[in-house]
Structures are given as structure tokens and as C-alpha cells.
Amino acid sequence: MFLILFDCDGTLVDSQETILHGLQVGFAEVGLPMPSRREALSIVGLSLERAFAQLAGADHQDKVARMAAAYRAAKQERRAAGLDFDPLYPGARAAVDRLARRDDVLLGLATGKARRGVDHMLRVHGLEGRFVTIQTADTSPSKPHPDMVLRAMAETGAEDLRTVMVGDTSFDMQMARAAGALALGVSWGYHDRTALLDAGAGAVIDTFDELDRALSAQLGWSVETI
CATH class of the missing domain: 1.10.150 (DNA polymerase; domain 1)
Structure with missing residues (x-):
């Protein structure tokens, strides 16, 4: 898995x-x-x-x-007041739904948000039920401490080299590598490509359309089966 x-x-x-x-x-x-x-x-x-x-x-x-x-x-x-709305990035929903359909994949969240904020985000965007493990600032030390990734692996039984953290900051990359997991950066967030690579990203993607191929390269999946 x-x-x-x-x-x-x-x-x-x-x-x-x-x-x-x-x-x-x-x-x-x-x-x-x-x-x-x-x-x-x-x-x-x-x-x-x-x-x-x-x-x-x-x-x-x-x-x-x-x-x-x-x-x-x-x-x-x-x-x-209904004012706190954060839009999904282009392609995010399709990417999550596509991965959620795979029988050999579990999805999770590892975020500095509080659980209340995560629940709000999932509810607003209709993403409830997609993520089997949700790690937040309520129960773990701040990134880049590896606790969130370690907890997620423990909850799901996933092995470290079969786990990938997808994130936009060097904190995400450092957290993943400290836990022994793989790290995949995205360029549309808050830290630039160089910072992500220096922090341990195995690759950096520019759109969600590139996600499947990048995961395939890191995990050895056949692209045709994604």
C-alpha cells in the first residue's frame, strides 16, 4: 500500500x-x-x-x-460570516479524486492548520472521506518535525519508502525526509523550486497534471495504471 x-x-x-x-x-x-x-x-x-x-x-x-x-x-x-474561503488550486480536486480511486493508495493530510480549519476546508470543497489520516498542529509539533508523517505512517501501516509527502515549502520536504519518507515539491506555493530541492524534494512539479508521472518516478508505478 x-x-x-x-x-x-x-x-x-x-x-x-x-x-x-x-x-x-x-x-x-x-x-x-x-x-x-x-x-x-x-x-x-x-x-x-x-x-x-x-x-x-x-x-x-x-x-x-x-x-x-x-x-x-x-x-x-x-x-x-461565510467570508473565509480558500479556493482549490487548478487540478487539485481531479488529482485527489484520481488517486482516491486506486486500490493501492491511501491519502492523507499533514498540515500546520488546526483540525478545525482542515474540517472547514474539507466541508467547503466537498472533500470529506478522501483522506484516511489527517495530521494537524493540534496533535503534532510544528513542521519540519517529522511527527506528522510518522503518525500518518503508523496509523495506516505504510512503509517509509512507500510514502510521499506532497508540499509547497521546505518545511514539508524537511519533515518528510526526517521521517524517512519521500518528498515531492509543488512550485505554485510559498517556497521556490531551489528551496524545495535543497530541502530534499525528489522532484518539483509545476501543475497537478504532472503529479501522476512524478509519483510514478518516485514510487515505481506504471504511468498507464495511474
Whole structure:
């Protein structure tokens, strides 16, 4: 059995605008200036507290808890108002559905999002039931710690070299390799191709149309059977 793990933000869903809004709320809560867009988005994939800790800097670590709490409260308010919508990237749904139809594949998620955010994403896009293992920041240390991948392999019984982490950041690649699993980068997210390859990606794809062939190269599948 093969296990394919997907990151969420920057891999399956384009969440940059809603993430930026939440970060702005967090910085405003404690009266700190918002970082540049590029710097702010560089932390996507980390757990929320770790992301704010990195962005706020050493002199403002005492404010991190308030910033994260403000971010979460804003998220909940926007979801309740129907404003917190992150679109799927082109081809994401078809790719997930195609892999889910295979008898020799299990799908999972490994994300820095909270489980509440993951459930919202799955519900909004009608993707419930596709992922047999869901690992989040609620139960694991922040990426790049390997715990999410290790938990997913333990839950499904998948072997490390039959497991691939698909993600858009160096944190995803480092997490996968630290767990002994394979890593596949996507270029449409938050870290560039060079960063992904340097962090251990076996390959980097530019569209979801390239996913099957890339998985075939890493796992030895016949392309015709995908």
C-alpha cells in the first residue's frame, strides 16, 4: 500500500489572502507593524505560534500568544460570516479524486492548520472521506518535525519508502525526509523550486497534471495504471 500525504495551504488550497488577513489582525492586536507580504507568507506551513514567533522577532516573544489568539478569533468570525474561503488550486480536486480511486493508495493530510480549519476546508470543497489520516498542529509539533508523517505512517501501516509527502515549502520536504519518507515539491506555493530541492524534494512539479508521472518516478508505478 502507498501513502500519499498532502499539505493544505499553498498545495491544495490558495489561502494566501485569508492568511494575510489573519496575520494583520494578529500584529494589529499588539501594535506591531505588519511584515512585508513576502516575509509574512514565508512562514506558511509552520504552526501558528511558531509562525508568529518567527515573524515577531526575539524582542516580542511575550506577545505571540495574544497574536495567535487574535488570528484564531478572526478566522472563526469570518467563517461564521461565510467570508473565509480558500479556493482549490487548478487540478487539485481531479488529482485527489484520481488517486482516491486506486486500490493501492491511501491519502492523507499533514498540515500546520488546526483540525478545525482542515474540517472547514474539507466541508467547503466537498472533500470529506478522501483522506484516511489527517495530521494537524493540534496533535503534532510544528513542521519540519517529522511527527506528522510518522503518525500518518503508523496509523495506516505504510512503509517509509512507500510514502510521499506532497508540499509547497521546505518545511514539508524537511519533515518528510526526517521521517524517512519521500518528498515531492509543488512550485505554485510559498517556497521556490531551489528551496524545495535543497530541502530534499525528489522532484518539483509545476501543475497537478504532472503529479501522476512524478509519483510514478518516485514510487515505481506504471504511468498507464495511474
